[in-house]
Amino acid sequence: MNVTRDYYYEVNERGVLTLDGVVQDDPWFLDFFFRRLALTANPHYDDHPFVSRCGDEMNYLRAADTPIVYTGFDGDRLFYAHSLSIPLHPEKLSYSKDGVLYHWSPVGDKGRIVAPVAMELSRWIEPWGPFFAFRDERRQRMVPLTPMDRSDDIVLLRPKADNACVGCGDANPFSLGLTFVHDKTNGWIRTFVKPDMRMQGSLGITHGGFVALLLDETMGKSLSVQSIKAPTAQLSVNFRKPLTLGTEYEVRSWIERRIGRKNLVKGMIVSTADGSVVADADALFLTLRDAAHS
Numbered sequence: 468m469n470v471t472r473d474y475y476y477e478v479n480e481r482g483v484l485t486l487d488g489v490v491q492d493d494p495w496f497l498d499f500f501f502r503r504l505a506l507t508a509n510p511h512y513d514d515h516p517f518v519s520r521c522g523d524e525m526n527y528l529r530a531a532d533t534p535i536v537y538t539g540f541d542g543d544r545l546f547y548a549h550s551l552s553i554p555l556h557p558e559k560l561s562y563s564k565d566g567v568l569y570h571w572s573p574v575g576d577k578g579r580i581v582a583p584v585a586m587e588l589s590r591w592i593e594p595w596g597p598f599f600a601f602r603d604e605r606r607q608r609m610v611p612l613t614p615m616d617r618s619d620d621i622v623l624l625r626p627k628a629d630n631a632c633v634g635c636g637d638a639n640p641f642s643l644g645l646t647f648v649h650d651k652t653n654g655w656i657r658t659f660v661k662p663d664m665r666m667q668g669s670l671g672i673t674h675g676g677f678v679a680l681l682l683d684e685t686m687g688k689s690l691s692v693q694s695i696k697a698p699t700a701q702l703s704v705n706f707r708k709p710l711t712l713g714t715e716y717e718v719r720s721w722i723e724r725r726i727g728r729k730n731l732v733k734g735m736i737v738s739t740a741d742g743s744v745v746a747d748a749d750a751l752f753l754t755l756r757d758a759a760h761s
Contacts, residue, residue, distance in 0.1 A: 471523050471524070471525050472523060472524050472525070473524075473525045473527060474486060474524060474525070474526045474527065475487075475515055475527050475529070476491070476500075476515075476519075476526055476527065476528045476529070477528070477529050477530075477531070478528060478529075478530050478531065478534060478536065479531045480531045480532045480536065480579060480581075481536065481538070481581055482536030482537075482538045482547065482579075482581060484497065484500065494549040494550070495549075497548040497549040498548050498549045498550055498551055499519075499521070500519045500526065500548070501519070501535070501547060501548035501551055501574075502548070502551060503519040503520060503521065504517055504518070504519045504528065504534060504535075504574050505517065505518060505519075505574060506518075506574070506575075507527065512527050514529055515527035515528055515529045516528075516529075517529075517530065517534045517574065517575070530575070532567075532579050533569070533572065533575050533577060533578050533579045534572075534574050534575040534578075535547050535572035535573070535574055535575060535578035535579075536578060536579045536580075536581060537570060537572075537578050537579065537580045537581065537584055538581050538584065539552075539584065540555070540584045540587055540588065543555060545570055545578075545580070545584070547572075547578065553570075553571075553572070553573065555570065556570075556571065557591075557601035557603050557610035557612075558610050558625055559571035560588075560601060560610075560612045560613070561577060561612055561613040561614070561615050562599060562612050562613075562614060562615065563615050563616065564614075564615070564616040567579060567580075567585075568580040568585040568588065568612075569615070588601075591603075591604070592612070594715075595609055595611050595659050596648075596657070596659035596715075596717055596739060598611055598612065598614055598648075598659075599611070599612045599614075600612060600646075600659075606644060607663075607665070608642075608643065608644035608645075609644075609646070609659075609660075609661075610644075610646070611623060611625075611646045620650060620651040620652045621648060621649070621650060621651075622648070622649040622651065623646060623647070623648060623649075624646060624647040624648070624649055624656075624688065624692065625646050626642065626644045626645070626646065632684075633680075634680060634681075634683075634684035635647070635684060635688070643660075645658050645660070645681075645684060645685075646658065647685065647688050649688075649692050653721070654689070654721055654722060655689075655719060655720070655721050656685055656686075656688045656689045656692065656719070656720045656721070657685070657717055657718065657719050657720075658681075658685055658717075658718050659715055659716070659717050659718075659739065660681060660715070660716055660718060661712075661713055661714065661715045661716075662677065662710050662711070662712050662713070662714070662716075663712060663713070664712065666712070667712060670709075671712070672709040672710060672711055672712065673709065673710035673711070673712065675704075675706060678704065678706065678710060678736065678746050679702065679704050679748075681718045681736065682702070682704060682718065682720070682734045682735075682736065682746065682748040682750075683699055683702055683748075683750065684718075685718045685719070685720040685734055686699075686720040686732040686733075686734040686748065686750050686752070687699065687732075687752065688720065689720045689721055689722050689732055690722065690730055690732065690752055693722070695730060695752075695754055696754065696755045697728075697730050697752035697753055697754040697755065698752065698753065698755070699750060699751075699752055700750075700751045700752060700753045701750060701751040702748060702749075702750045702751075703748060703749050703750070704746060704747075704748045705746060705747050705748065706746050707744055707745055707746055707747070708743070708744075708745040708746075709745070710736065710745055710746070714738070714740070715738075715739045715740070716736050716737065716738055716739060716745065717736070717737050717738075717739050718734065718735075718736050719734065719735050719736075719737065720732060720733065720734035720735075721733060721734075723749075728753050728754040728756070729751060729752075729753065729754075730751070730752040730753070730754060731749070731750075731751060732749075732750045732751075732752060733747070733748070733749055733750075734747065734748045734750070735747040735748070
C-alpha cells in the first residue's frame with residue numbers, strides 16, 4: 468500500500484518558493500518542481516490549488532499572486548524557476564490597474580513579471596490611446612496589451628494568423644497589423660496609429676492613400692464584427708488637416724444605417740492630443756449577395 472506524503476509550499480510575488488518558511492533555492496529542484504506543476508483536482512486544497520507530484524510526494528502550492536513568476540528576460544524569452552523559459556509573445560502581455568505586468572504562462576493562465584523585468588520591457592511599451600501597447604520593432608507594428616480591468620463591453624480585435632489583409636492581417640508581411648477596439652455599448656470601432664516613414668508622402672506628411680486606407684479598414688471592421696461581408700463600393704474622404712508623422716491619431720467608425728444590401732458607414736480620424744478632426748469619411752459597403760441570403 469502506497470502512502471502519499473503531502474507538503475505545502477508557497478510562492479511569493481517575487482517568485483521565491485518556500486516550504487514552512489524555508490527558501491527553496493536548489494536550481495535542480497526548482498526546475499523539477501515547476502516543470503511538473505499543474506492544477507490540482509483535489510477539492511480539499513482550495514488554498515493550495517496547484518500541485519507538483521514527485522512519486523509518492525504531493526507538493527501543493529499556494530501562490531501570493533500567480534504560480535509562475537517571471538524573474539528573467541534575455542531579449543526573446545521570459546524565465547521562471549531556475550532555467551525554465553517561454554518565448555515572449557507581446558500579444559499575450561496584460562496589465563493590472565495597479566500597473567503590474569503579466570504574460571501568459573503554462574500554469575495558472577498568466578504569470579506575474581517581477582518589477583526589474585517589467586522595467587526592462589518598458590523600453591518597448593508606450594501609450595496607445597487610453598491603453599498601452601508593445602512596440603514590436605521586428606514586425607514594425609504596435610501590439611496592444613490587454614487591460615485586465617477592462618469592461619466586458621470592450622473587446623480587442625487582433626490581427627488573425629490566417630488573414631493576409633494589408634491593414635489588419637497577420638499573414639501578410641507588409642501588413643500594418645492593426646488592432647481594433649470594439650465598444651459594444653455604442654458599436655464604435657477604434658484604433659490608434661502613429662504614422663511612420665512607411666506612410667510618408669512627397670510633402671513629408673502622411674500620404675493621402677494611407678489616410679483613406681486607415682479609414683476604409685476601420686469602417687469595414689464595423690461591419691465584420693457584425694458578421695456582415697461587404698466590400699467597399701464607394702468611399703468619400705474629406706482631408707481637413709495633414710496627418711504628421713510620429714503623431715498619434717484615433718481612427719473611429721460606426722454604422723450609420725443599413726438599407727437592404729446597402730451599408731452606410733461613417734468614419735473619422737481625430738488627434739488624440741486635442742481631439743481635433745483631421746479627416747472624415749462616408750462610405751457605402753454592399754453586402755455580398757450570397758452573404759445576404761445565407
